[in-house]
Amino acid sequence: MKIDVLTLFPGMFAGPLDESIIMRARKAGLLVLKIHDLRQWTHDRHKTVDDRPFGGGPGMLLKPEPLFEAVESLKREKTRVILLSPGGRKFDQAIARELAQQEDLLLVTGHYEGFDERVRETLADDELSIGDYVLTNGALPAMVVIDAVTRLIPGVLGDDESSHDESFSPGGPGLEYPQYTRPAEFRDMKVPEVLLSGNHAEIAKWRAEQAKLRTKEKRPDLL
Numbered sequence: 192m193k194i195d196v197l198t199l200f201p202g203m204f205a206g207p208l209d210e211s212i213i214m215r216a217r218k219a220g221l222l223v224l225k226i227h228d229l230r231q232w233t234h235d236r237h238k239t240v241d242d243r244p245f246g247g248g249p250g251m252l253l254k255p256e257p258l259f260e261a262v263e264s265l266k267r268e269k270t271r272v273i274l275l276s277p278g279g280r281k282f283d284q285a286i287a288r289e290l291a292q293q294e295d296l297l298l299v300t301g302h303y304e305g306f307d308e309r310v311r312e313t314l315a316d317d318e319l320s321i322g323d324y325v326l327t328n329g330a331l332p333a334m335v336v337i338d339a340v341t342r343l344i345p346g347v348l349g350d351d352e353s354s355h356d357e358s359f360s361p362g363g364p365g366l367e368y369p370q371y372t373r374p375a376e377f378r379d380m381k382v383p384e385v386l387l388s389g390n391h392a393e394i395a396k397w398r399a400e401q402a403k404l405r406t407k408e409k410r411p412d413l414l
């Protein structure tokens with residue numbers, strides 16, 4: 192998969208996407224990630240990317256020209272252009288699975304009060320929000336999407352890391368069942384006997400019950 196990101200803060204992407212599973216996917220060529228500074232597509236001495244809103248009001252907006260030039264120069268036939276903004280559809284595991292099927296994503300991150308509306312109307316194939324809160328810019332939302340999608344690219348997670356049977360997996364109740372590892376007893380806290388029984392049918396039954404109970408208790412909206 193190829194992911195291009197358009198941002199005013201390329202430096203913010205150094206670090207979170209250079210470690211662990213994401214870095215391994217990049218080294219293996221399963222993910223080709225390119226971060227582009229939007230100012231590359233400005234032509235004035237001040238590299239202007241924003242301007243005041245028509246009709247007045249607080250703050251500044253991202254101008255159409257640099258964004259149109261950037262998207263038109265980065266977009267290929269199969270590219271899916273995705274705007275990150277609070278007005279987008281709420282990003283979740285189902286959308287992550289959907290995007291992991293794509294070959295080519297171009298993530299356009301916002302800043303200031305947001306985008307000139309013509310950017311949304313003309314350039315965006317999709318618009319995603321990572322949650323109902325307002326961030327300082329769209330860099331973190333882009334990193335969240337890249338992380339959630341990359342781990343679903345076939346071959347990225349090794350056998351000991353699996354995206355099956357985890358929270359929000361298709362057909363699952365919603366949240367995952369409780370899990371334990373050694374020691375079987377820690378500070379008088381014992382691991383449920385059934386998990387030590389070796390009886391896989393009983394273990395599967397217990398896990399299904401626990402996952403449903405936990406989802407009902409914590410996230411009934413998922414049921």
Ligand code: 4FV
Pocket residue numbers: 275276277301302303304305319320321322323324325326327328329332
């Ligand atoms: C956001 C979100 C988000 C809004 C103003 C950037 C900020 C600034 N993006 N999910 N929540 N964006 O808060 O995606 O332009």
